[in-house]
Amino acid sequence: MPFRKPDDEGARPTDVTETLVARGTAGAVAIAWDADQAVTALYSANYRSLVRLAALLVRDVATAEEVVQDSFVAMHGAWRRLRDPDKALSYLRQSVVNRSRSVLRHRAVVEKYAPKGLPDAQSAEHGAIVELERTAVVQALGGLPTRQREALVLRYYADFSEAEIANAMGISRGAVKSHTARGMAALRSVLEQLS
């Protein structure tokens, strides 16, 4: 089946920022898309922000790109059920969060049975980052449990509301509050040193 690109008239403007995407502005986009057009349009608007979000969750850019690409493929398969850009974007976020969680779960199993030298190589990669603040925060964030890291990233990077975080993580708003509070309490010592 040929993969069609959206019409030029209906193409989204390229100057849409990631913040707007994160806040769910896809509702302004024309709805009469088929699955291929929806993939193309949502890719141009959301791909970069989703990759960055996934990279903050999985701490690996290549893996983050795979996660987001698989999410787009899944969205293409589910487009007959979605048929709405807002639902599609919500579906993409949920899919990215869930697949990032799966990647981390798989990675934990792999690292459990891997030789001991592997984590040191990753920390050396992180040690190449110049800025001390970013390095310290990212390292501290990487040491948090998965749910706490997801809640903090979705709140402080994607600027999601509690409801959006709850929707993306598939948990209640109370659980979002709990994870956020515990994550910030765990980061407090690092952040106090930096502030």
Place this chain on the structure above:
Amino acid sequence: MTDPFDEYGDLLRRALHTEADGIMPAPDGLDRIRSKIEERQRRFGWNWFTASWVRPATAAGIALGLTFLAVSAPPAIQQITSAGDQTTAPSRSTPPVSEVPSSGGSQPALPYPGSQASSQRPSASQVPPSVSGTALCRTPTPGTSSGVTAPTSAATTDKKAATGTDRPGHCSTPTPTASKTTTSSSPSPSPSASATASSSSENPAVQAQPSS
């Protein structure tokens, strides 16, 4: 969200955005997505179904299934039908056995011409253990002797065929025969074996009668 953490929230937000801005995804992401979609459609979609080898394989599988059904269905139907007959079989299978006593009842199958023979017959029917199936019906005849069995077995079998008592475990019909025996054998207390033997030796027609 409330904000005991907002004092550190800005710091965290700044750090995360700085980290994320350094991440630049590869430019060929859309091509990869398209190739993955096409691969998925090729693997699981209509294109996969219409591939060159799938349709002949599907046709062969359907033909094989139909052949199996055509071969295995008639025996299965026969088995089901015969199973249905077996549930009603007892009412059908017994009549041939019961027909013999009924015909014997209308035409006396006793080969013995006189009442003497009939008086001898009870003694013969007193020896059921030799005949299969009548072992349980021994109770009505207290004067049974084992020596009587051999000479009168033919008569016993014939009488049983006439009364329909040759079915194993069937004790309903021997009871009247036993009562006959007691009434008729009471006048002649002599052993029935000798009486049977003498009567059969005196009258040769008696021996010819059972065979006919």
